[in-house]
Amino acid sequence: MSEENTEVQPLFELNDAEVVRAGRTILHVDKFLLAKGENIALLGPNGAGKSTFVKLITREVMPLYREQPPVKFNGNPRATLVDVRKTLGIVSSTMQAQINVHLPAVDIVEGGLFGTLGLPRHVHPDERTHAKALDAMEMLGVAKLADQDIMTMSSGQARRVLFARALVHDPSTLLLDEPCTGLDPEGMYYVRSSMRDLAKAGKGIVLITHYPEDIIPEIKRLVLVREGKLFADGAKEDMLTDQMMSSLFDVPLQVAKNGKNNEYFSLVSSY
Ligand SMILES: Nc1ncnc2c1ncn2[C@@H]1O[C@H](COP(=O)(O)OP(=O)(O)OP(=O)(O)O)[C@@H](O)[C@H]1O
Numbered sequence: 001m002s003e004e005n006t007e008v009q010p011l012f013e014l015n016d017a018e019v020v021r022a023g024r025t026i027l028h029v030d031k032f033l034l035a036k037g038e039n040i041a042l043l044g045p046n047g048a049g050k051s052t053f054v055k056l057i058t059r060e061v062m063p064l065y066r067e068q069p070p071v072k073f074n075g076n077p078r079a080t081l082v083d084v085r086k087t088l089g090i091v092s093s094t095m096q097a098q099i100n101v102h103l104p105a106v107d108i109v110e111g112g113l114f115g116t117l118g119l120p121r122h123v124h125p126d127e128r129t130h131a132k133a134l135d136a137m138e139m140l141g142v143a144k145l146a147d148q149d150i151m152t153m154s155s156g157q158a159r160r161v162l163f164a165r166a167l168v169h170d171p172s173t174l175l176l177d178e179p180c181t182g183l184d185p186e187g188m189y190y191v192r193s194s195m196r197d198l199a200k201a202g203k204g205i206v207l208i209t210h211y212p213e214d215i216i217p218e219i220k221r222l223v224l225v226r227e228g229k230l231f232a233d234g235a236k237e238d239m240l241t242d243q244m245m246s247s248l249f250d251v252p253l254q255v256a257k258n259g260k261n262n263e264y265f266s267l268v269s270s271y
Pocket residue numbers: 021022026044045046047048049050051052053
């Protein structure tokens with residue numbers, strides 16, 4: 001669905017949002033705004049709070065009470081999980097580990113319409129549902145694998161099937177939690193090029209990653225998370241510097257620029 005709005009509209013807003021677990025503040029964000037259709041990446045060390053941040057978006061995690069609502073989704077302080085799921089398509093590397101049944105890939109994709117990893121037992125998809133699933137698989141270049149058992153696929157193929165699952169209900173934004181973790185270079189190639197295709201098709205991308213190589217040229221804004229706080233938030237070129245990356249990860253790092261127009265980045269450890 002195309003949106004005609006030209007002015008910036010917030011998809012997600014945080015105001016003094018604090019998450020406490022086991023008596024410890026694991027994330028505290030003063031202010032943050034993500035516009036509809038905006039592409040961002042979150043980068044930071046293990047345990048920094050990236051997943052917690054994203055779970056505030058998906059409403060899997062609730063912040064401490066404040067008089068002013070700390071989280072708004074689509075302008076709504078009381079958005080439900082159903083509201084969130086309509087807008088977002090979610091892919092995470094851990095989802096793949098949860099697939100432990102022999103099912104044709106297309107069933108996994110159709111499950112995206114019900115928020116499940118396969119089709120619920122009583123559900124028999126109609127032709128329209130099936131066609132939607134095949135369209136999503138076509139977009140990810142895996143339509144020819146529709147009838148193949150998901151358990152017999154390579155990690156890269158299965159990951160693209162999960163992308164198709166996230167797209168099947170036509171969400172406006174994709175939330176990708178470490179989509180390339182555990183993939184070989186071929187799998188990474190296809191996942192990254194799929195991300196580019198989806199961004200070009202107008203989907204917003206919210207990416208959590210440990211690899212600057214995942215930050216496709218369509219992502220212009222980078223949010224750095226460290227020790228439960230937003231360490232920095234700004235234009236990708238200003239964030240991906242030797243100094244910023246070395247401070248973020250607390251080890252000496254160099255940022256290498258690659259590609260015809262220096263549009264890709266990678267991190268090199270300098271010993
Ligand atoms: N339920 C919980 N109880 C206690 N501590 C928790 C809980 N959930 C998360 N934490 C802690 O909160 C911190 C932030 O975790 P989070 O998963 O958000 O980090 P992350 O940046 O996504 O890490 P990674 O890159 O390793 O996935 C970590 O120190 C983690 O151990």
